[in-house]
Every structure is written in C-alpha cells, then in structure tokens.
Amino acid sequence: MFGPLIVKSKKVKCDKTGSWRIESKPKYLQKNCIACKMCVFICPEGCVSGKEKNTYHTDYNYCKGCSLCALICPKQDIEMVKEETKLGELQGEKK
Amino acid sequence: MENRPLFKSGHTACAGCGQAIAARLVIEAAGENTIIANNTGCLEVFTTGFPESAWGVPWIHSLFENAAAVASGVEAALKYLGKKDTVNVIAQAGDGGTADIGLQALSGMLERGHDVLYVCYDNEAYENTGIQRSGLTPYGANTTTSPPGTVSIGNIHPKKPMIDIVLAHGIPYVATSSAGFPRDIQRKVKKAISIKGPKYIQIHVPCPLGWRHESGKTLDVAKLAVETGLYPLVEYENGVLVSKRQIVPKPVEEYLKVQGRFKHILKNPEELKKVQEIANNNIEKYGLKVQTQ
Numbered sequence: 001m002f003g004p005l006i007v008k009s010k011k012v013k014c015d016k017t018g019s020w021r022i023e024s025k026p027k028y029l030q031k032n033c034i035a036c037k038m039c040v041f042i043c044p045e046g047c048v049s050g051k052e053k054n055t056y057h058t059d060y061n062y063c064k065g066c067s068l069c070a071l072i073c074p075k076q077d078i079e080m081v082k083e084e085t086k087l088g089e090l091q092g093e094k095k
Numbered sequence: 096m097e098n099r100p101l102f103k104s105g106h107t108a109c110a111g112c113g114q115a116i117a118a119r120l121v122i123e124a125a126g127e128n129t130i131i132a133n134n135t136g137c138l139e140v141f142t143t144g145f146p147e148s149a150w151g152v153p154w155i156h157s158l159f160e161n162a163a164a165v166a167s168g169v170e171a172a173l174k175y176l177g178k179k180d181t182v183n184v185i186a187q188a189g190d191g192g193t194a195d196i197g198l199q200a201l202s203g204m205l206e207r208g209h210d211v212l213y214v215c216y217d218n219e220a221y222e223n224t225g226i227q228r229s230g231l232t233p234y235g236a237n238t239t240t241s242p243p244g245t246v247s248i249g250n251i252h253p254k255k256p257m258i259d260i261v262l263a264h265g266i267p268y269v270a271t272s273s274a275g276f277p278r279d280i281q282r283k284v285k286k287a288i289s290i291k292g293p294k295y296i297q298i299h300v301p302c303p304l305g306w307r308h309e310s311g312k313t314l315d316v317a318k319l320a321v322e323t324g325l326y327p328l329v330e331y332e333n334g335v336l337v338s339k340r341q342i343v344p345k346p347v348e349e350y351l352k353v354q355g356r357f358k359h360i361l362k363n364p365e366e367l368k369k370v371q372e373i374a375n376n377n378i379e380k381y382g383l384k385v386q387t388q
C-alpha cells in the first residue's frame with residue numbers, strides 16, 4: 001500500500017486533456033502574428049509554443065479549448081473554430 | 096521555456112482556470128533553481144495526481160496549513176548547506192490555506208525572516224472542496240457556505256486585509272497581482288526573488304467553476320476586478336507603496352454581472368451600493384484614479 005514518496009516529474013502522458021474540448025478549438029492563423037507571446041503567457045495549459053512571427057501554435061493533445069488565447073491576441077490572429085476531433089483520435093491516445 | 100517546461104501540460108485544472116495561468120507564470124519567472132512547498136488545494140490536486148507531476152522543479156506537498164513552515168525548514172537547511180544564495184524557495188497556497196488555516200505558519204515565517212517568497216493564489220473560496228467561504232471571499236459572494244436567501248445576502252464579511260496584515264510584519268516586499276496581467280505577475284516575482292528576506296505576493300485568480308463564469312471569461316473577469324477598484328494592484332518595498340496600477344474606475348456592476356456568484360447583488364440596490372463603496376474606499380486608500388489634467 002505504500003508507494004514511493006518521490007515521484008519523477010514527467011509530462012502527464014496519459015492525461016490527454018485535449019479530449020476535454022467540447023465545442024471549439026483555437027486555430028492559429030499565422031498571418032498577422034507579431035510574436036508578442038501573449039497566447040503563450042495566458043494559456044492555462046502551457047501548451048502554446050512558437051519561436052518567431054507566424055509560428056505560434058497549440059498542442060491539441062492538451063488544449064482544453066478555453067479560448068483565452070484567441071481573446072488575448074492583439075491581432076485577432078487566433079480564431080475559435082468548431083471542434084471536430086473525435087474521441088480516441090488524439091495522437092498516441094491510449095485505447 | 097519551451098525547451099524545459101517547469102509547469103507541464105496535461106494537468107487537470109478546469110478549462111480556463113486562473114490559478115493554472117498564474118502558477119505557470121510564477122515558476123517560469125522564478126526559474127529552474129527553485130524549490131516549491133505547496134499547501135493542499137486545487138493547485139496541488141490538479142498538478143500532482145499520483146504517480147505524475149506537472150512540476151519541472153523540486154516540489155514538496157505540505158499539509159493544508161503549513162507550506163510556510165515547510166518552506167522555512169527548506170530554507171534553513173539550504174542555509175546550513177551554504178546553498179541558499181543559489182536556490183529560490185517558494186511557498187504557495189490558496190486563499191483558504193493562506194488567510195485562514197495557514198495564517199499562523201505564514202506569520203511565523205515572516206517574523207523569523209526566512210528568505211522565502213510566499214505566493215497566495217486568491218480565488219476567493221475553498222474551491223477544491225466545493226466552494227466554501229474563506230477569509231478572502233469578498234463581501235456578498237454566493238458560496239456553498241454563504242448562500243444568499245431571505246435571511247442573508249451571501250457572504251456577510253469583508254475580505255480579510257491580508258496585505259495590511261503581512262505589511263505589519265515589516266517584511267521587505269509585498270505585492271498584489273492578477274491573472275489578467277501576466278507581465279505584471281512576472282515582473283513582481285522577479286523583483287521579489289531578487290530581494291533577500293520574506294516576500295508576499297497575492298494573485299487574484301478567477302475560478303470559472305466557483306465564480307460561475309464561462310472558461311473564456313477568465314481574462315475579462317480578472318481585468319474588471321482591477322479596473323473597478325475591487326482588486327487593486329499594488330506593490331510595497333520596505334513598507335512604502337512603490338507602485339500601483341492606475342485606473343479610470345468602471346462601475347462595479349460591470350465586474351459583478353459577468354459572474355453567477357454575485358447575481359443576487361445586482362437585484363439589490365442597497366447591497367450594490369455597499370460593494371461600490373468597497374471599491375471607492377480602495378480607490379481612495381491607494382490613490383488608484385488616473386489624474387486627468
């Protein structure tokens with residue numbers, strides 16, 4: 001009943017929280033991006049990345065579809081679109 | 096930060112959780128040479144479901160009341176080893192863990208002068224156990240232990256003056272911040288860890304579940320709290336107010352109407368007036384109003 005007290009930190013691989021999205025997901029248009037990184041700052045999941053202008057994107061395996069990145073983008077370069085990923089379609093998801 | 100995330104994806108906070116936004120910003124600003132002691136609360140629960148952890152730094156779970164005591168011990172041990180100057184120690188907790196049950200441990204840490212940054216994630220209730228009222232729940236809010244009805248208007252107590260309480264300990268750095276202002280959080284955390292001694296930062300973090308707003312409203316709600324004067328962003332160094340975010344005050348209705356927890360207040364002009372007075376007092380106390388020539 002006693003497990004190890006110290007746990008190696010790892011990406012919570014089995015929790016593909018992307019499956020939580022129900023209605024919409026962000027689409028990073030990568031057209032008018034100025035690389036201000038506000039989307040990176042605001043994402044509660046920490047799943048937005050990118051390096052320079054028009055390279056920012058999210059990891060749909062973890063994005064919960066909260067839409068905060070789309071709201072904070074000063075260039076309206078992130079659009080919320082209809083969610084069409086089906087259950088079990090996330091990359092590497094356990095069957 | 097992309098290369099070695101210190102706060103990883105896959106945690107189980109509700110979509111749009113303000114605490115998840117703030118916690119990541121805090122650890123990214125503090126950097127990888129940091130040890131965290133974390134009280135029980137949503138943050139601990141959604142980041143460390145055994146056997147996994149979202150944390151990319153050494154992280155220790157304390158009891159509900161003693162992150163400040165555990166962090167004090169970690170700091171003392173680092174000092175003994177001669178390593179304190181290379182490692183930051185952060186104690187972090189929710190508003191319940193800070194202003195109620197953890198208050199004496201926090202006070203002791205401040206009094207003894209430990210070189211620790213204490214971060215309080217203020218989502219204004221005990222969210223993890225089902226939205227019970229805490230000492231930092233604002234006046235009038237509907238929680239499961241302060242329901243509005245015929246004999247009550249919701250939470251009948253004002254927010255505990257935590258900023259004044261920690262300031263009274265004479266510590267070198269005290270600030271408030273908000274999940275609606277990511278750069279403000281990071282600037283203050285960086286400033287705090289550059290100062291030796293006990294530091295306290297209290298961050299306003301909307302909770303979509305407990306405050307009854309949509310996930311996508313977290314940003315608006317956090318900003319409106321600041322823009323109405325209900326959650327002043329202030330910064331003290333050695334007891335002196337060194338910065339404050341100035342505002343063109345908006346009426347408190349704008350903040351209240353985007354959240355279900357204040358629905359009943361909007362229908363009660365007398366109570367609405369009382370909430371507006373709280374904002375007015377803050378605006379007066381800290382001189383928040385933008386001066387127009």
Ligand SMILES: Cc1ncc(C[n+]2csc(CCOP(=O)(O)OP(=O)(O)O)c2C)c(N)n1
Nearest residue numbers: 135136137159189190191192220221222223
């Ligand atoms: C001594 C003790 N009492 C009660 C609890 C149950 N408990 C766990 S988390 C929590 C609420 C935490 O509220 P807060 O500190 O505001 O953090 P939040 O979940 O809101 O982020 C409570 C009451 C506990 N773990 N230990």
Ligand code: SF4
Nearest residue numbers: 043063064066067069
């Ligand atoms: S929708 Fe929310 S979870 Fe998804 S990338 Fe944007 S901020 Fe992150």
Ligand code: SF4
Nearest residue numbers: 108109112137302303
């Ligand atoms: S209940 Fe509130 S604080 Fe807890 S994870 Fe959900 S949104 Fe965050």
Ligand SMILES: [Mg+2]
Nearest residue numbers: 189190220222
């Ligand atoms: Mg709380």
